[in-house]
Amino acid sequence: MRIVLLGAPGSGKGTQSQRLVEQQHIPQISTGDLLRAAVAQGTPLGVQAKEAMTAGRLVEDSIVLEMIRERLGEPDTGRGFILDGFPRNIAQARALDTLLEQIGQPLDVVVQLKVDYAELSRRIAGRRTCSDCDRVVNLLTTPRESLEQERCPVTGKPHRLFQRPDDNEATVAQRLRVYEQQTSPLIEYYAGQGLLRSIDAQGDVAEVSGRLTAVLPR
Numbered sequence: 209m210r211i212v213l214l215g216a217p218g219s220g221k222g223t224q225s226q227r228l229v230e231q232q233h234i235p236q237i238s239t240g241d242l243l244r245a246a247v248a249q250g251t252p253l254g255v256q257a258k259e260a261m262t263a264g265r266l267v268e269d270s271i272v273l274e275m276i277r278e279r280l281g282e283p284d285t286g287r288g289f290i291l292d293g294f295p296r297n298i299a300q301a302r303a304l305d306t307l308l309e310q311i312g313q314p315l316d317v318v319v320q321l322k323v324d325y326a327e328l329s330r331r332i333a334g335r336r337t338c339s340d341c342d343r344v345v346n347l348l349t350t351p352r353e354s355l356e357q358e359r360c361p362v363t364g365k366p367h368r369l370f371q372r373p374d375d376n377e378a379t380v381a382q383r384l385r386v387y388e389q390q391t392s393p394l395i396e397y398y399a400g401q402g403l404l405r406s407i408d409a410q411g412d413v414a415e416v417s418g419r420l421t422a423v424l425p426r
């Protein structure tokens with residue numbers, strides 16, 4: 209199954225993608241994760257992307273599209289994939305349509321995760337990542353005791369949590385504006401193609417996951 213998860217920063221795309229990976233046995237493709245890896249490795253692409261990411265702007269389409277083209281060419285995407293954080297504007301959506309048409313693998317569904325603005329800001333403020341295993345947790349929803357007891361699968365010690373540099377208040381406000389202006393027009397774009405399903409993505413992670421599974425094509 210070929211799925212796009214559409215939603216503002218903090219709407220739970222990453223969390224729900226991981227659940228879908230286990231449920232559907234298809235890979236998650238997150239352009240944010242691919243870009244962060246390129247920045248961390250200091251590749252030429254990462255160097256170019258870093259400034260826009262730090263400022264909360266979108267990275268140039270040409271860079272992101274090249275990354276996606278390469279990633280979709282890998283063999284693990286044969287049974288499908290979950291796109292998380294891509295496409296982010298109409299130009300990217302059109303380019304994706306063309307690419308998928310060329311390889312004869314059109315999208316099956318686009319799921320919009322709906323979360324109100326106050327909740328998005330709250331969730332992003334509590335988001336932390338383990339610097340060793342990349343696990344993303346939320347301090348607001350994960351009880352402190354369970355975090356302290358959990359062991360990082362890489363180090364065998366407690367997770368070493370940090371906040372993403374673009375999760376600070378000013379950059380988050382900018383990223384939410386970018387979502388409104390550039391990404392939210394995709395809702396209409398995919399509704400026009402008959403692919404859009406919208407779900408309430410507030411509340412318990414497992415409940416949201418149930419709503420998501422319920423709107424996937426059989």
Ligand code: AMP
Nearest residue numbers: 239240260261265266267272293294296
């Ligand atoms: P995310 O992890 O999806 O929130 O993405 C983090 C940052 O990476 C965004 O604020 C953008 O700067 C950049 N980014 C991620 N995906 C894209 C994309 N599809 N197009 C352009 N920039 C992106």
